[in-house]
Amino acid sequence: MSGGQERPLRADAARNRARVLDVATEVFATRGVGVSTEEIARAAGVGVGTLFRHFPTKEALLAAVMVRRLEAMAAMTARLADRDGPAEAFFSCFRLVVEQSEGKSEFVRALAAAGVDVHASLQEPTREIQTRLAGLLSEAQRAGAVRPELCMPELLALLVGTGAMVEQLSADPAARERIFDVVFDGLRPR
Amino acid sequence: MSGGQERPLRADAARNRARVLDVATEVFATRGVGVSTEEIARAAGVGVGTLFRHFPTKEALLAAVMVRRLEAMAAMTARLADRDGPAEAFFSCFRLVVEQSEGKSEFVRALAAAGVDVHASLQEPTREIQTRLAGLLSEAQRAGAVRPELCMPELLALLVGTGAMVEQLSADPAARERIFDVVFDGLRPR
Amino acid sequence: MSGGQERPLRADAARNRARVLDVATEVFATRGVGVSTEEIARAAGVGVGTLFRHFPTKEALLAAVMVRRLEAMAAMTARLADRDGPAEAFFSCFRLVVEQSEGKSEFVRALAAAGVDVHASLQEPTREIQTRLAGLLSEAQRAGAVRPELCMPELLALLVGTGAMVEQLSADPAARERIFDVVFDGLRPR
């Protein structure tokens, strides 16, 4: 379910791949996607060659980082969708996605700039999340908890944008909550 | 008023500076901040040397572009603040800022990545806008048109985040309006 | 006449371009086309950047070296074609081309391997030489000095191949002459 590695990787190879991915995730988030592959390899304790064996391109590495984050998000939304009533499920899922999305937008930009077809390489995990969200949205709408005219594109934009808001207020949890108050109230029918 | 040029520039020098700035504004917005200085110079019809005479660093150019956009925004908010009632003034100004901010976040990131102290170099025009916004916010709150517990940090975050939402829906004006509906309703007291 | 520089190059730029070309010609001939651009730049006393400004690709540099050699050959064949009778003109031109062609084949191979359309990039100087050779061939055939059934493709192959022979015997001039005896006798009608 998780990404589908082509063949069973040797233990050490898998360990290295994972380490590169972990390091890249952190470094890209911290210092931006401009960090050099060399530096990522060094931070992961492997040679550049190893990095490129696992991810044949810098963009492939970026995409892999994205995919992992998306997969994690998909798993968490799945867990949430099953419990609570439709309204609670929708709003807690919204909050979850927002909080897990920090920094994601830069990735998408970098991938797009490199000519990678974002929709193609990230579609599978994305589709799962979107399907889940679409289900939650329509159920919450049916339950009268969310404005009926909202469609998926807006929902996604709202998720991304709320993520950006929250990202900016990382130092002030109370202010973050006020953001959620505003957005959640705005989502409800008037 | 405009950024503080040390001494009066010769007419042709000023013209060159302006052209570079115009071109850079457009090119950075269109194709991202990764575009090379060479290309910007060529598009502006000057040599790289000229570009670097006016902006000693690529980041200086980025900052100058930002400053100009912020100054323009400041001017527009000033114009809006003077007319209409406090509620209308606040909301139309919010909308204005959001719509003028497209792509700004990439700039900030690029500047920050280069170690530029964003707050230092952009503070002057930013301060003016913020002062204006603070005034509009408190007046709108006094008039009962905006939640009373909202403070400036959240407002700024909301502006940035709404900008991100709107940026994503640039192709679908109706969806953009639904975003504004959500955010504006959320901003109003319950 | 010589290559057609797009615009008048600045004096120092032209000097650098020429130096790179000279050095590349020598180094490629001496040590093969595998030599790194860095090394060529260093040997020419310029930075890599300069090399790549003048020749945007390593293959472009290879092609430029080839073109210069071909142009020189074209000039020499032109000088020869005008004097002597048709037989003498043909044979002295054949010898000239052979002797000027040392190492050329490696270039063609490298260019072809890089996917450069050799015929496209070298066609202009090549065409001139070929036209001249075709003229010399048919005149020599009309004069009964060369086998009448020979066509241009064979002539070119004979030139290249005789070049390879001669290249191998660079240490032994007498043996080289015996090669020419064999080939020239073979070229004559029986």
Next chain:
Amino acid sequence: MSGGQERPLRADAARNRARVLDVATEVFATRGVGVSTEEIARAAGVGVGTLFRHFPTKEALLAAVMVRRLEAMAAMTARLADRDGPAEAFFSCFRLVVEQSEGKSEFVRALAAAGVDVHASLQEPTREIQTRLAGLLSEAQRAGAVRPELCMPELLALLVGTGAMVEQLSADPAARERIFDVVFDGLRPR
């Protein structure tokens, strides 16, 4: 007879060695000596490690390929030398060597560029061929079928050069024959 393997190889090891050699022969001939060891190993169905166990260096592999081709040529010349009269033997052997030599020059160049002493590592099979050719040459000269002043160095150069000619005309068999006509007529006494 075959290159001198140190000790008897295990059956599967020998099979692997042979497969690598076969594949390398084909791939080098088809796509040039620039093909990576990894790719050759993959095409041979073995790991790179196995390739390097049998041929400690890429150049060692190149040399082994060359040696095998030379050994095959030696065997064929041996077969030809025994039948026919001296003139026919000489000329058919000349043609055979030329036609079997396609692409060989690239190998020699690559080996030489790597600092391998070509004469040392290829001498044994080469010597056998040369001895045979020397015999054929002097017998053909004694029979009056070949110019008496020709020596071995020229003969070898002629072989290599004729190979280059023929290589260039691989698409046009009739033209190839005209090349042989020229060279063979040139070889005969006047």
Next chain:
DNA sequence: CATGAATGAGCTTTCATTCAT
């Protein structure tokens, strides 16, 4: 002042070779 040629550190990527599994 304007120009654009020159610079070289730095980038991504490849590949012959080694060595743990």
Next chain:
DNA sequence: GATGAATGAAAGCTCATTCAT
């Protein structure tokens, strides 16, 4: 013995910045 993951020294090329013209 066989494997293929790991290695890291290059390679070709880009680009912000400097400086002679």
